[in-house]
Amino acid sequence: MISGTLFMLVLLCGVEAGHAGKVLVLPGEYSHWHNMRAIIDALVDRNHSVTVLVSSSSPTVQHTRKERFDFNVFKVNTKKEEANAVWSDFIHLWMNDTATKYETVLNIWRVMSNFMLLFTDICKGMFHNEDLLHTLRESHYDVLFSDPMMPCTDLMVQKLNIPHVLSLRATFAYTFERLCGQMPAPPSYVPAVALQDHLTDHMSFTERVENMLLYIMHMTIFRLNMKFTFDPLYTEIWGKPTTMCETMGKADIWLIRTYWDFEYPRPLLPNFKFVGGLHCKPAKPLSKDLEEFVQSSGDHGIVVFSLGSMIGNLTLERANTIASALGQIPQKVVWRYNGKTPETLAPNTKLYDWIPQNDLLGHPKTKAFITHGGTNGLYEAIYHGVPMVGLPLFADQPDNLMHMKTKGAAVFLDVNSMQSKDLVDALKTVINNPSYKESIMRLSRIHHDQPMKPLDRAVYWIEFVMRHKGAKHLRVQAHDLSWYQYHCLDVVAFLLSIIALITFLFIKTCCCLFRKCFRNTRPDDKAQKSKKE
Amino acid sequence: MISGTLFMLVLLCGVEAGHAGKVLVLPGEYSHWHNMRAIIDALVDRNHSVTVLVSSSSPTVQHTRKERFDFNVFKVNTKKEEANAVWSDFIHLWMNDTATKYETVLNIWRVMSNFMLLFTDICKGMFHNEDLLHTLRESHYDVLFSDPMMPCTDLMVQKLNIPHVLSLRATFAYTFERLCGQMPAPPSYVPAVALQDHLTDHMSFTERVENMLLYIMHMTIFRLNMKFTFDPLYTEIWGKPTTMCETMGKADIWLIRTYWDFEYPRPLLPNFKFVGGLHCKPAKPLSKDLEEFVQSSGDHGIVVFSLGSMIGNLTLERANTIASALGQIPQKVVWRYNGKTPETLAPNTKLYDWIPQNDLLGHPKTKAFITHGGTNGLYEAIYHGVPMVGLPLFADQPDNLMHMKTKGAAVFLDVNSMQSKDLVDALKTVINNPSYKESIMRLSRIHHDQPMKPLDRAVYWIEFVMRHKGAKHLRVQAHDLSWYQYHCLDVVAFLLSIIALITFLFIKTCCCLFRKCFRNTRPDDKAQKSKKE
Incomplete structure (x- = not known):
């Protein structure tokens, strides 16, 4: 007889089959890349084969260096120095305290336009390169691990039809998490973004008003930005109408680079895993x-x-x-x-x-x-x-x-x-x-004091989606609803209509009855009057 | 020099201090007790001292049996057989298919009234027993672990001023989790309760209407039930106005007896930990x-x-x-x-x-x-x-x-x-x-395939609240908001008033300007007319 333990082992062995997987990484830049790098190292330590797909213009990912993982570098029109200049411009935007407000707005517009040009160049460099796409398809990766800081990475998931793990720091007003990931964030106690000296999870009435306005502002900017920049780009590349949010929302696991030591407690979803501080290690002796x-x-x-x-x-x-x-x-x-x-x-x-x-x-x-x-x-x-x-x-x-x-x-x-x-x-x-x-x-x-170390948790869930070919059991059905369906506005409108109809019928019936009574009494009155006469 | 690793060990040792804790358990009955029993056994295995506080009327907790943990039995007026009869009545309520609808309603009312009498007797048996309360206070427990199936258990937390871990199966329409725990559950994709052959997380319009009505019905019944039964009882025992929901909402950790293998994916909170199937073990050989x-x-x-x-x-x-x-x-x-x-x-x-x-x-x-x-x-x-x-x-x-x-x-x-x-x-x-x-x-x-076995997870979080004297960093601030504040109704009303005021002022100004223009032209007209005359 196979004992229960043995049976469980057989079951788990089945799950563990194909343990050494193939991971395709589309990295972010600067600190985002340093953070992903820690996960890549841990994946390599666990015998996974990792390929980092990176544009020739990347200012941070040093793809000429010899590493324990592979690079697949695709050519783009932008030169590395030009990309560097865009990022550099972005940083100096915030350190330029001599600019007038008008100059600052113009500078922001210029930097954002440059970013859009850079991103469009990277996206097209990836998706207009049939040889690259063919190689990637033939490589049969088990998972794509990406940072939404670099756009179009989620479109690659759709092209290759593989599971997707995202790595991101909570976004302002949780726009990505709320609007693309369907995470609920009640503005009454989830601050959109901390401002100088106020807006925590404990807000006064005026702070809640401010917070609500921040949510509305962030959502409007995000929606407009998507509508006029990324959504048309995504639609063009994908070949049929789509949006960045829709594509990103298909991610299996969202690795959030914080934890409750840092975050104010707030709602989350089953496929949101908190891995803040995963790169931290015990200190080594100094030189x-x-x-x-x-x-x-x-x-x-x-x-x-x-x-x-x-x-x-x-x-x-x-x-x-x-x-x-x-x-x-x-x-x-x-x-x-x-x-x-x-x-x-x-x-x-x-x-x-x-x-x-x-x-x-x-x-x-x-x-x-x-x-x-x-x-x-x-x-x-x-x-x-x-x-x-x-x-x-x-x-x-x-x-x-x-x-x-x-x-x-x-x-x-x-x-x-x-x-x-x-x-x-x-x-x-x-x-x-x-x-x-x-x-x-x-x-x-x-x-x-966490049940699992953040780095182990990140690796665990990347391996999980490789083992199970996704994590659909953790992804809420809210993704299939329109915004008014999600907020039950159609249901509320229907129920209110029913109540209105019932009230209307009730009033109508009362009026009819009243009129009938009135009509019944009037002839009597007339009769009485005629008798008197 | 103390190396980083050593420093971390010192840090963790600090956390681990007082590892063998004192756990007070207020158990549920029947399968609820069997489930908690598995956690108690694991706690005893880890050298914690466990005391199960149970009424003399308990039909399931066999407190005369010798166990590896202690029982503290408090006397109540209800006899064990009488308590047994109440539970038995409850079961037969659902198996009696010959009763008419009228009889069923009467039976439900009778059973619920009997439950209320039983629960009141247990609550008073606990809290009107000063010797018991004194003993419990002097025992300096580190945590109270309870099942909300048995009422007043959360009041004991307030009396002893210790952290609280709840163990519960998701309630219908998530009333406990939503109304007492502040968990968001959008009725658009979180079914209140599965009905014969429909209501999953994928609902048609009519199903969403039905689901919304179920939420409203469950909430109304729950609120009315609390208002007329438990809330007055809680207020009486506590000595000042309080509600069952308010007391339960203070729990540090909610151990939910399911997992995503069973549940439809839905929002959760950081202090909700899913431990479904914690009692399961590999099979042993049969007789x-x-x-x-x-x-x-x-x-x-x-x-x-x-x-x-x-x-x-x-x-x-x-x-x-x-x-x-x-x-x-x-x-x-x-x-x-x-x-x-x-x-x-x-x-x-x-x-x-x-x-x-x-x-x-x-x-x-x-x-x-x-x-x-x-x-x-x-x-x-x-x-x-x-x-x-x-x-x-x-x-x-x-x-x-x-x-x-x-x-x-x-x-x-x-x-x-x-x-x-x-x-x-x-x-x-x-x-x-x-x-x-x-x-x-x-x-x-x-x-x-979970990062941690359910039983280990349950034990981990009970030990966590003992080590840290609670888990306040996981408890959302929503508990401090009234229902209209939570839903931002005050903020929305304020913003709409502002918009209305601005619109009003705008229209008024326009009218004034129009009138002024009109007045300015009329004298001219008159002047012209008089000239003509």
Whole structure:
């Protein structure tokens, strides 16, 4: 007799069949790519064969380097330097505090138009290349793993007819998750995006009004943007009417790059898996000279300072303001900075072209982290329990730091307007006020106390869709409903019509009865009157 | 230097401190208790000290038996036999097919009134017993684990001021989850409850109307029921105005006794953890005589038949109809049945007072399972991959079997009206049509392919709330909003007022301007007229 255990093993073996799968990756850029890279490494460790499909213009994915996975590079018209310039323009948009409002609007328009040109070039480079499509089809991949930061990646899923796993940081007002993924997000307690010093999951009436307006604004911009840019592009490539949202909504699993240590609690869907901080690792020992510098800080410890992979330098004026502030604290400072050395740089601060950020944050002498608030760096701070001073620049960074501030683990400043004193005060606060360390340690405990490590969870669900050829049992049927059906507006209209009809018939009947009674009495009255006469 | 790994270990050790916790359990009855029992055993295995607080009237929790955990029995006025009779009445309510509609309504009213008396007696037995409360307070429990089937259990959390973990099967129209737990459940694709042969997550317009009406009906009944029964009781015991929903809504973790193998995909909340099938285990070898009987079935295999722990027997007429059907199939049948042996019983069918259901379902010779559709049995069938013939009786059973039917793993019949031929046809269908086996195997693969086993997940989250003294970071802020705030009705009303005011001012201004122009022209006209004159 085959015992129950054996039977279960047979069952599981069936599931595990074809374990080493073929993964096609369409990556994002900058920190998005660094985050996906951690998952790719873990997939390779588990013997999966990974191919990264990337355009020749990619500014971050170094496809000429030898890796443990393959690159498939498709040619596009845009040169790498041109793509670099578009991204660079985008960053400087947020750091240009001398531009007038009119100039800023014009700049945004110009940058967005350039992005659209770049994206269209990449999309067409992929889908107008029949040889590439043929090779991809013949390769019989088991899953496509992509970042919606790069458009058209979901169209590739449709072309190859394979399961799809998305990797994304929660979008503003949850537009992707709500409008394409069908995630409910009640505006009454799910903030669209954290604004300077307000909008958390605990809102006053005026904040809820503001939040509702933010939702409406984000939705309108998103819908208009899609209607006039990506939807026509998707329709052209696909050859029949479609939308970006419809295509993205077919994803099997959404890997969200946050977790409840960072997010305010809110509804989710069964195919949304939270994998924030998956790239974090225990700290490795520092290089000899860095360790010596760190140890020289004595009991005061060190401050780690980096503005992320996109920002290497600042204007000299800003750099001087910051350097002057750093000189006023008793800690030593490790500053990742590629620009011209500020004149006000004090002996306690050392500049580095590159720093082993994770190892430094995991060092017991680290007292604080000055960060731009990118999700990756922020999760390293949570992982190692280091309170933060935020200098947010653009995109999701102010929102990220707002989350940390309301959870008591960070203070943040406006990098363009702050003075030296502000930075000194902020650093002293997070280092000397024990509540910041306590708060970040609480978040760290939540982060470390999960049923499964975030990286393992990400790999698990990618393997799951390979094993089961998708995850349809986790995808809500809401995708098949129109917006008015989803909100039951047709049902409500029908029920209200029925109520109106019943009320109308009731009133009509009452009127008829009343009239009949009235008619019945009038002849009597007349009769009585005629009798009297 | 303490390395990063060591630091992480220190951090985790902090979390793990006080690992062996003290758990207070307020159990449900019947299958609910059997399900909680599996979690209690796992907690005891992990060295936690467990106390089960139970009333002297409990019909299922055998508190005189020696166990690896403690019982704390509190005295109530109701006798065990009386409590038994109330439950028994409840069961027979659904099996009495001779009662008229009027009698049925009267019977329901009587049974519900008896339940209310029983529950009130239990609640008062707990909370009017100062010695008991003192002992419980002095015991310093780390968590209360309860089933909302038994009321007032959540009030105990408030009295003892400790974290709370709930264990429940999804309620009809998700009333508990929606109204007390704040889970969103859009009626457009989340069926309130499966009805005979329709209402899944894929609904036509008329089905959505029906679903909406079901939601409204369930909500109305629930609200009225709470308002006139439990809320006054809760207020009396607590000593200040409160409601059952408010108290239950404070729970840290909701352990839902299903999973996506069974449920239609729908929204959930971060503190909702799905643990369906946690009691399932690999099959153990059968006793010698049972194994011999099973083996004697040859290639035809066996059919397992049980109507669960609440139903031991049937009317003789129903038993004869069933027995006659069972005699017409080539399989052997293992039937759990305590009633009088039916005259039509064929030699292929053997009756047992009790059967090792899980071991039988896990036996490779088992071809089908005839079940009442209780969640526990149904999950054993999913776990072992056995297609089902459902004979639902009451409560969630028709809904459970409808889920299995729409997923292609079961057929179901009306036990009160079916004929022998119907049962024979149903059995032949699930045994001979391979699609049923394929469907249940697909569900089985989904069930076995989870990041964590359901029992481990349940234990993990109970231990989590003990380690962290709650799980507030998973509980949505929606609990602090009134219903109109939650649905943003105040915000919408405000915004519409603003729009109305602006429109009004715009029209008024236009009118004024128009009048002014009109006035300006009229004197001219007059002047012209007078000139003419």
